[in-house]
Amino acid sequence: MGVGYICCTSSSSSSSTLLTYKPKQLFNLANPTTTSITSQSHFKTSTNFYSISCTSSSFLPLKCGAGIDIRETQDENTSNPMMGIHNINPDLLQQMVYDALVWCSLHGLVVGDKSVQNSGIVPGVGMKHAPFALLPTSFPQTQWQQACDLMCIFNELIDRVSLDGNFLQDTLSRTKRVDVFTSRLLDIHSMMLEIKKKEEIRLGLHRSDYMLDDQTKDLLQIELNTISSSFPGLGCLVSELHSNLLNHYGDHVGLQSGRVPGNTALTGYADALGQAWKEYNDPRAVVMVVVQTEERNMYDQHWLSTVLKERHAVTTIRKTLAEVDSEGELLPDGTLLVGGQKVAVIYFRAGYAPSDYPSESEWEARLLMECSSAVKCPSISYHLAGTKKIQQELAKPNVLERFLENKDEIAKLRKCFAGLWSLDDPHAVRDALERPELYVLKPQREGGGLVISDLFHLILLISNSCCFSRKKIK
16 A cells, blocks of 8 residues: 655745745745756746745655645735845844844754764764745745645656556666666666565655746746655754744734744654554564765754654664665565664665765665565655656656546646756757757756756757756746
8 A cells, every 4th residue: 555645845945935825026946956957938047046845755645735734824915015135124134143043053953064074973963053044935825735736646646657667667768878877776676577576555755846937927847856855854943943033023024924834744754654664564663764874964864753753653773775785684575674673664865866876785785675575765666756757758748648547637737847858859959059048957866966057068068968958947
């Protein structure tokens, strides 16, 4: 069976949204951790990039939509206008910053400082506040609700795509020839197909990243993340921080704390993992969090482990891929033991990038886990279903109909698709060369970075690679 939970986390970039019916100014939605070629014709360059992230697990909606807490808002005509940050009294602004930093320190809105040795290894060493926006960003409530409503449909889609092994292998076949990392993932997936490995319990914690087109006001999807979707812990804290600041300073900046939407991503994640652990049906088993060797974002992960323990009495262990390889053992019945402990659920917060696999040891660990009966979050098929190439394929005519029957749901998905092309499309390449200002380049990789907007010479160099072009969203 599948288990799942849907909730809304307001940002993958540690910020929050202020809901408004008729916002005087709409800021673009952008996920700073994404990369690919997209069309720029509707993208407005701004320092106010903000990411709305609908976070959920799939496939059966455990409480689909129940995690969304959208508070009643006043009509904008009767509310105070939002004050620009530069119009705030400098002394007041400094006091707000000071109070915000104190709040972060007291409430665990922290990360490891990369300049301090062992800050990504030993808890409590070299902590500093996580990057955050001092004030929330205005965003229209209609598009917010649209993003939340889409998540259940996307969850169903990802699950069905993951079950179509031939579709995954065929669609990614060209990528396999030019991308060693994706090739290794496909090899593991192929092995699972050969042994007819069935995932009776399927769990996904997904985040869909959107941008708001400044001209059409359309909500357009940038990507759907199916592995290591981060910040359920810190994202919720940012929403609390903004509410706290506006309780004290809202009248001075023209904002109301009651219009900041509630954020339940953390409990949503914990409940989804807890339900998967329960379905595994062994009270002695643990949830294993697969982590990187040095993880400055460990506190976001520890928040999740803590809430999982408090709400479901589930023990978590943290292991790197190398440790899984050295300590892992697969019993004849498929049970996975790591360090002598039975593992019920494997939650990946690593394993999404080539740098996570510096040797064969890490690949052996990934294969070992995939062969086990533990619930994988995500499984290799869910991981592959979230690749940019699959996203591009799903946007083609008649492909969604292969996986979904409801015409209304299909139309809702298509409405949020932004243009996305691979560089083996001669028409897209020609147009990008003629009008490079309309596109951005986004590679296949997960984990952020490398969004490139100066494309002309780059396209000439890499036109045989597996990057994708997308029209810019203004």
